[in-house]
Amino acid sequence: SQQGEEDPQALSIQEGENATMNCSYKTSINNLQWYRQNSGRGLVHLILIRSNEREKHSGRLRVTLDTSKKSSSLLITASRAADTASYFCATDTQGGSEKLVFGKGTKLTVNP
Amino acid sequence: EAQVTQNPRYLITVTGKKLTVTCSQNMNHEYMSWYRQDPGLGLRQIYYSMNVEVTDKGDVPEGYKVSRKEKRNFPLILESPSPNQTSLYFCASSSLRGKRQETQYFGPGTRLLVL
Numbered sequence: 001s002q003q004g005e006e007d008p009q010a011l012s013i014q015e016g017e018n019a020t021m022n023c024s025y026k027t028s029i030n031n032l033q034w035y036r037q038n039s040g041r042g043l044v045h046l047i048l049i050r051s052n053e054r055e056k057h058s059g060r061l062r063v064t065l066d067t068s069k070k071s072s073s074l075l076i077t078a079s080r081a082a083d084t085a086s087y088f089c090a091t092d093t094q095g096g097s098e099k100l101v102f103g104k105g106t107k108l109t110v111n112p
Numbered sequence: 113e114a115q116v117t118q119n120p121r122y123l124i125t126v127t128g129k130k131l132t133v134t135c136s137q138n139m140n141h142e143y144m145s146w147y148r149q150d151p152g153l154g155l156r157q158i159y160y161s162m163n164v165e166v167t168d169k170g171d172v173p174e175g176y177k178v179s180r181k182e183k184r185n186f187p188l189i190l191e192s193p194s195p196n197q198t199s200l201y202f203c204a205s206s207s208l209r210g211k212r213q214e215t216q217y218f219g220p221g222t223r224l225l226v227l
Contacts, residue, residue, distance in 0.1 A: 030212050031212065033215070033216075035216075040200065040221065040223075041220060041221065042116075042202055042218035042219055042220050042221055043155075043202070043204075043216070043218045044218070045215040045216060045217070048214065048215055088154070088155065090216075092212050092213060099157055099160065099170060099171075100145075100157075100213050100216060101157075102147075102154055102155040102156075103154060104152070104153070104154035105154060
C-alpha cells in the first residue's frame with residue numbers, strides 16, 4: 001500500500017544550488033523519515049521528524065512537516081555532486097499496522 | 113561497528129531451487145524487516161518481525177517465508193523461487209518506541225536473479 005508519494009520523480013540541478021523534494025501522504029502519521037540511497041546500495045537514514053514537530057535541521061538538510069496538508073519537504077542546501085542519489089520518504093501510520101511505508105523516491109542529480 | 117549484514121550479496125539461481133538469504137544485525141534491535149526493490153515500484157515490504165518468534169506479513173509476502181528464532185537473525189527463505197522474484201532485496205532493523213519503529217538501518221542488499 002502506497003502512503004508517501006515523492007515529488008518530483010526526478011530532479012537535476014547544478015552544484016551549489018538548493019534541491020527541494022516533497023512528500024505527500026494520505027493518513028495521519030506518528031513520524032516521517034527521509035532516507036537516501038546511492039545507486040543499488042542500502043538506504044541510509046537522514047532525518048526523522050515526529051508528527052508534533054514542524055521543522056528539523058541536520059547539517060545542510062532541512063525537513064519540514066505540515067500535518068494539516070499531509071506533506072513534508074526535504075531541502076538540501078548548497079548541493080554537491082556527492083548528493084546525487086535517490087531520496088525516499090517513509091511514513092509510520094497512526095493507528096495502523098507496525099509498518100514503515102516508503103514512497104517511490106525522487107532521483108536527484110547534481111551536476112558538477 | 114553497528115551494522116546489518118546480508119549474505120549472499122549476489123545470487124543467480126534457477127526456478128524451483130530453494131534458497132535462503134541471511135540477515136544479521138548487531139544492534140540488539142527488536143524490529144527487523146525484509147523489502148524488495150523493483151524499478152518503478154519502489155521499496156515494498158515482504159515480512160517484518162517485532163521480536164523473537166513474532167513475524168507478520170508485509171505487502172508482498174507471497175512466495176516467501178521468514179523466521180525469527182534469535183533476536184539478531186532474520187533469514188528470508190524462498191522455497192520455490194520463480195523469475196518474478198528476481199529483484200534487489202534489503203534487510204533492515206530498528207529499535208522500537210512503543211510499537212513504532214525508529215530509524216531503520218539497512219543492509220547492503222542482495223541482488224537475486226532467478227532463471
